[in-house]
Amino acid sequence: MTQVMRDPLGSSDRSRRFGAWYVTEHKLMQARSYTPTLVATAIGTPVLYLFAFGVGLGTLITANVGPVFGVTYLQFVAPALLASAAVLVGTEEYTFGILLGLKWNATYVGMNAAPITPRQIVKGIMIFIGIRMLATTTIYYLIMLVFGAVPSPWGVLMIVAGILTGFAFSPIAAFAASLEDDRGEFAILQRLVVLPLTLFSGTVFPLSQLPIYLQWIGWLSPLWHGSELGRQFAYGPTEPIWLTIVHVVYLLGLAIVGWQLFVRNITRRLNK
Amino acid sequence: MATPVISASSLTKKYKDVAAVDGITFEVAPGESFGLLGPNGAGKSTAMRMIGAVSTRTSGDLTILGLDPNEHGPAIRSLLGVVPQADNLDTDLRVRDNLLVYGRYFGLPRAQVAKRADELLEFAQLSDRAKSKVNDLSGGMKRRLTIARALINDPRILLLDEPTTGLDPQARHILWDRLFRLKEQGTTLVLTTHYMDEAEQLSDRIVVVDKGRIMAEGTPAGLIREHSTREVLEVRFGSDRNEGAAAALAGIGRLEVLPDRILVYTDDGEQALRAVMDRGLEPVTSLVRRSSLEDVFLRLTGRSLVE
Numbered sequence: 283m284t285q286v287m288r289d290p291l292g293s294s295d296r297s298r299r300f301g302a303w304y305v306t307e308h309k310l311m312q313a314r315s316y317t318p319t320l321v322a323t324a325i326g327t328p329v330l331y332l333f334a335f336g337v338g339l340g341t342l343i344t345a346n347v348g349p350v351f352g353v354t355y356l357q358f359v360a361p362a363l364l365a366s367a368a369v370l371v372g373t374e375e376y377t378f379g380i381l382l383g384l385k386w387n388a389t390y391v392g393m394n395a396a397p398i399t400p401r402q403i404v405k406g407i408m409i410f411i412g413i414r415m416l417a418t419t420t421i422y423y424l425i426m427l428v429f430g431a432v433p434s435p436w437g438v439l440m441i442v443a444g445i446l447t448g449f450a451f452s453p454i455a456a457f458a459a460s461l462e463d464d465r466g467e468f469a470i471l472q473r474l475v476v477l478p479l480t481l482f483s484g485t486v487f488p489l490s491q492l493p494i495y496l497q498w499i500g501w502l503s504p505l506w507h508g509s510e511l512g513r514q515f516a517y518g519p520t521e522p523i524w525l526t527i528v529h530v531v532y533l534l535g536l537a538i539v540g541w542q543l544f545v546r547n548i549t550r551r552l553n554k
Numbered sequence: 555m556a557t558p559v560i561s562a563s564s565l566t567k568k569y570k571d572v573a574a575v576d577g578i579t580f581e582v583a584p585g586e587s588f589g590l591l592g593p594n595g596a597g598k599s600t601a602m603r604m605i606g607a608v609s610t611r612t613s614g615d616l617t618i619l620g621l622d623p624n625e626h627g628p629a630i631r632s633l634l635g636v637v638p639q640a641d642n643l644d645t646d647l648r649v650r651d652n653l654l655v656y657g658r659y660f661g662l663p664r665a666q667v668a669k670r671a672d673e674l675l676e677f678a679q680l681s682d683r684a685k686s687k688v689n690d691l692s693g694g695m696k697r698r699l700t701i702a703r704a705l706i707n708d709p710r711i712l713l714l715d716e717p718t719t720g721l722d723p724q725a726r727h728i729l730w731d732r733l734f735r736l737k738e739q740g741t742t743l744v745l746t747t748h749y750m751d752e753a754e755q756l757s758d759r760i761v762v763v764d765k766g767r768i769m770a771e772g773t774p775a776g777l778i779r780e781h782s783t784r785e786v787l788e789v790r791f792g793s794d795r796n797e798g799a800a801a802a803l804a805g806i807g808r809l810e811v812l813p814d815r816i817l818v819y820t821d822d823g824e825q826a827l828r829a830v831m832d833r834g835l836e837p838v839t840s841l842v843r844r845s846s847l848e849d850v851f852l853r854l855t856g857r858s859l860v861e
């Protein structure tokens with residue numbers, strides 16, 4: 283039988299340097315068996331939403347309210363839709379994706395029995411989620427161009443804003459890693475937190491339309507920060523620069539905190 | 555003994571106040587096949603996870619291949635092969651892809667992993683299933699694939715946690731045959747089992763574990779010699795009459811009264827059976843057999859291995 287090079291420190295050195303990438307590689311290989319579903323979702327979602335908002339709701343609103351911030355309703359809503367798409371991909375991976383690897387198809391346990399550390403597993407998962415969000419938001423962006431939903435060429439940076447928004451939801455992954463099993467927590471999270479958040483985050487109407495005592499929900503919501511950030515690129519500026527910086531810092535902060543908590547919880551989980 | 559590849563001293567793992575592993579001490583020599591025999595819940599799997607450098611010990615000392623798992627977890631794991639109690643093959647990938655993806659975790663070049671994957675499929679008698687979905691494999695095939703996967707990095711030590719639990723007799727024998735070949739090639743094996751026949755088949759040396767502690771240590775034959783008699787007479791009088799009959803058997807040999815039968819420990823089973831008959835007792839069934847590790851365990855703990 284082929285002898286593996288007996289170079290223990292050498293090969294564990296490579297694992298130390300590229301371990302996270304091996305995890306991503308594995309996740310991409312798994313995703314291959316879901317390719318048709320992933321592609322259908324990535325293309326179908328923007329087409330349906332843009333059609334509904336642009337042709338349906340947009341016509342109604344433009345006729346009755348007129349343009350918002352000097353852009354069409356579709357142009358107003360597009361950056362928020364793109365950010366929501368990234369968030370949707372993110373939360374799917376942060377919830378089912380995590381428990382899948384820890385329990386239902388316990389590949390993370392197997393990786394950890396090999397020289398891969400929990401920190402590398404998290405990094406590999408995050409790179410994979412980043413790739414998925416990149417693909418989703420890029421397709422979204424391209425379809426938006428077809429619908430004429432992006433006035434400025436800087437609008438391409440909505441992709442970056444969208445991915446950042448998706449990463450800002452990573453505390454959910456930390457939560458999922460602490461769950462022994464899904465006893466409906468994910469459904470509650472999706473229905474009572476993520477979806478309602480969409481309604482109060484200045485996505486389909488400006489946050490200023492909400493009474494002041496409800497606006498705080500938007501200020502706390504990463505989706506509001508992400509949508510507003512996207513709008514600055516798509517047709518901005520619509521706000522003072524300091525507020526744009528606040529969006530970036532807030533989203534980055536959540537992403538970093540979520541990532542660290544995720545590492546902590548998955549380490550506890552795997553080191554029993 | 556040559557420099558041990560595993561050395562544990564007062565190794566302890568506590569969950570809150572409960573000690574799953576309670577101060578065990580043992581060494582494993584290179585090329586040795588070492589078994590931890592004990593019932594479910596004895597702490598075998600916990601011990602295996604500590605040896606596998608994925609579970610931090612609460613106290614005591616442990617070195618694997620001369621390294622402390624607290625400091626060098628990934629480096630140690632790069633030299634181990636692990637077959638966990640529950641298969642954690644990737645059911646989203648096909649059989650051969652499971653090996654390819656796993657080999658990458660050890661930082662091995664693609665070409666080398668591919669070559670080795672084909673050899674290991676051959677070894678695991680799964681070459682014709684290379685493109686199958688994992689879930690289409692039988693339990694025994696999945697187990698063999700898990701073992702092939704554990705060998706992808708040509709490990710110095712192979713850890714097997716309950717390798718044949720849940721398999722039918724034929725699948726077990728195929729698996730034992732594969733493991734025996736590895737043993738012949740000089741791979742160091744560490745296995746846990748609650749099957750005494752498995753421990754006898756595969757282990758050069760055994761520790762009997764119960765409630766997180768080591769009760770005895772030795773070769774299978776040595777343990778039997780030390781803790782049991784040469785032969786055992788099993789007699790059954792019917793479940794409600796065993797207790798009563800036991801009183802009448804006093805003096806024939808050491809007795810173990812189980813719910814369904816009485817075990818009489820003696821060097822000559824046939825003679826003991828005659829002695830039973832001479833006392834006017836007529837067992838429903840009787841059986842004379844050689845002592846096994848099951849008897850050793852019963853002697854040491856007062857309980858059976860498989861309950």
